[in-house]
Amino acid sequence: MQLTATQASTGVDPEVGGADEVTRLRAQMERIQGRRLDAPVIPVHAALASLLPGGGLRPGAAYSVPRSTSLLLALLAQPSQSGSWCGVVGMPRLGAEAAERLGVDLSRLVLIPDPGARWLAVTATVAEVLPVVAVRPSGRTVDSEIARLAARLRDRGAVLLVQGRWPQVEATLEISGSAWSGVARGHGYLAGREVSLSSSSRRWPRARRARVMLPDAVGGVARVESFPALAAVPDAGRERPERDPLAVKAAV
The missing domain is CATH 3.40.50.300 (P-loop containing nucleotide triphosphate hydrolases)
Known part of the structure; x- marks a missing residue:
């Protein structure tokens, strides 16, 4: 077997040594953060x-x-x-x-x-x-x-x-806008609300975004891609405090 210069001088296989270093760094980070990085969520x-x-x-x-x-x-x-x-x-x-x-x-x-x-x-x-x-x-x-x-x-x-804001969080979720559907020219029944969400985390290089129905037509949650295009009523572009997410009076 032919040894590389690194192996000959240190007696350590760099691939094995690299794996050991990763394991050591992971263990150190887990001790600092107080939790396993690969723990089930x-x-x-x-x-x-x-x-x-x-x-x-x-x-x-x-x-x-x-x-x-x-x-x-x-x-x-x-x-x-x-x-x-x-x-x-x-x-x-x-x-x-x-x-x-x-x-x-x-x-x-x-x-x-x-x-x-x-x-x-x-x-x-x-x-x-x-x-x-x-x-x-x-x-x-x-x-x-x-x-x-x-x-x-x-x-x-x-x-x-x-x-609200909090230090040292795993992720920060924000609502950038929302719109109700189902009301046309001031009358009708609210069928659902499309919400634009964004999430930033120190684990990601850039923010992630998603659009969901919150609530959907039956009062639950669903990805907006599963819904056909709906005529929306703007909801001022920003989320406001709600008394009840299913109560019309509290949301419009």
């Missing part, structure tokens, strides 16, 4: 999977999402159906009926409408026992408290969905 609806690194919610990670009740419920639907308990903190107007119609298993949903001034401590406590926790911040945060919560998420393998 919690599944989400197929229409939203392409917007998340790994195609789902990574245990131990936090995500920044817009103040959209319908999008939040869509993200909680598949985890709850797959057996994961979900908690929602600080959203008193979230409706159980709307959650159920968007696919959330109510038997695995815990609501804490008003956590008070200690909302961050309440969120951390809930993350101790529930694998998926969503929160709408109601006050200012301190860096040290955020760091402690992040450590708890990694330790427990919980997922945090934050409505």
